[in-house]
Amino acid sequence: MSALVLAAVLAATPVTLEDARARSRENVQALTALLQVSSAEQDVRIARSSLLPQLxxxxxxxxxxxxxxxxxxxxxxxxxxxxxxxxxxxxxxxxxxxxxxxxxxxxDRAVWARLSQSGAQLEAQRGEAFEQQDTSELEGIQRFYALFRSQATILVLQKNVERSEQQLERARALFQAGRVGKAEELSAQVNLGNDRIAVVSRQSQLATDQTRLAAWLAMPGAEVVEAVDPGVLNQPAAPAPALDQALETARTRRPLLMALRERLRAAELQESIARAGYLPxxxxxxxxxxxxxxxxxxxxxxxxxxxxxxxxxxxWDIFNGFSTQAQARRAEYQSRVAELNLQQNERELEGSVRQAHVTLQAQITSTELAEANRKAASDALSLAEERFNAGVSSTLEVRDAQLKLTQAELTLLENRINVEIARFGLMRAMGTLAPGEAK
Incomplete structure (x- = not known):
């Protein structure tokens, strides 16, 4: 690890995955949604006040x-x-x-209906707040893993630098022993320089990912943060849940559906409010x-x-120019709109769950293939190094095997992290990101 990278790591503020999830549920967007819930609670109190004595x-x-x-x-x-x-x-x-x-x-029938309607709107606002918290949490998870990916990528590139340093030492030793030409040593030296440049170039992306995560977690944007290893790279990917189970869970747990159902109930109660004009x-x-x-x-x-x-x-409004009838009809139309909106979102939810499920399965399969590729690339590099040490191959052959191993390691890293992101994406679609909350 270079001195620059080491200094940055030592000065960084560690952030675990759980920290990122918890803080994301309390970021600006999530807190704004909770304030809307508090506002809706006051609307319930206002509606209830009409039933109490007025002094x-x-x-x-x-x-x-x-x-x-x-x-x-x-x-x-x-x-x-x-x-x-x-x-x-x-x-x-x-x-x-x-x-x-x-x-x-x-x-006064309208007063009681308004109280019920404000309660439905409060529950809808709560559902929307849960939905926003889940959205904020998933974004925090994605930003956390983006930073962890940059950190892990730098480590992979640094391992490649170490391999290039070892190759340069072997080429220099074989040249001094008269077994290879000077060109092999120079070629190994150029390869090492290019690998070091790749590590330094990655620092810009690392800084970008640090800034995005810190800002999302309501930390100072200039603060240097470090994503603590969640330990997924050394663990096999868990299988995806059954699609039928995921769909059933989404229908009962997804906050968005809860909010839309309450919006529909509020629209239906608006019909009661409008028809109250017929009553004394x-x-x-x-x-x-x-x-x-x-x-x-x-x-x-x-x-x-x-x-x-x-x-x-x-x-008692015996006749008001058909105003009550018009208001009742308008409320019926709005109720139908809310019903259609709920039905459309239920269909879209099923599609998003299926898409997230397929994505997770595809990433798990890709990770298994990437692991097999990495093992084959590692064996190929070992063989190329043995041939070079025996003097029957060139630095070019070793370099080719080395690059293929590095690419295989980066591909495995990318796919393994994508598995976790896809898994949390499926949890988000199912409404199970925060299982401790009553939804």
């Missing part, structure tokens, strides 16, 4: 000014009547009052009030100025 207190003071007035009136004078002009001086008339009003809804509404109201021209009388003498009223009100 209102009101107080105030008024001052009426009347300017000078003149008018005529008929008055009795000495047993008769005559019209006289009467002047009224300007006046200031104060008035004070307070009141407490209690109102309680006794029956019954309310109970009581008012206690005090009023008078003097603040002292109104606010300090409780035996005076008291007034209490109460009653039951029934309101």
């Amino acid at each position: 209102r207190f009101q107080t105030g003071a008024n001052l009426d000014y009347n300017g000078p007035q003149r008018y005529t009136d008929i008055v009795a004078v000495d047993g008769g009547f005559e019209r006289q002009v009467i002047d009224v001086p300007e006046s200031l008339i104060p008035s004070f009052g307070l009141s407490v009003t209690l109102q309680q809804s006794i029956y 509404r019954l309310t109970l109201q009581g008012t206690y009030s005090r009023g008078g021209p003097n603040a002292d009388i109104v606010f300090t003498q409780p035996k005076l100025q008291n007034s209490v009223s109460g009653g039951v009100g029934l309101s």
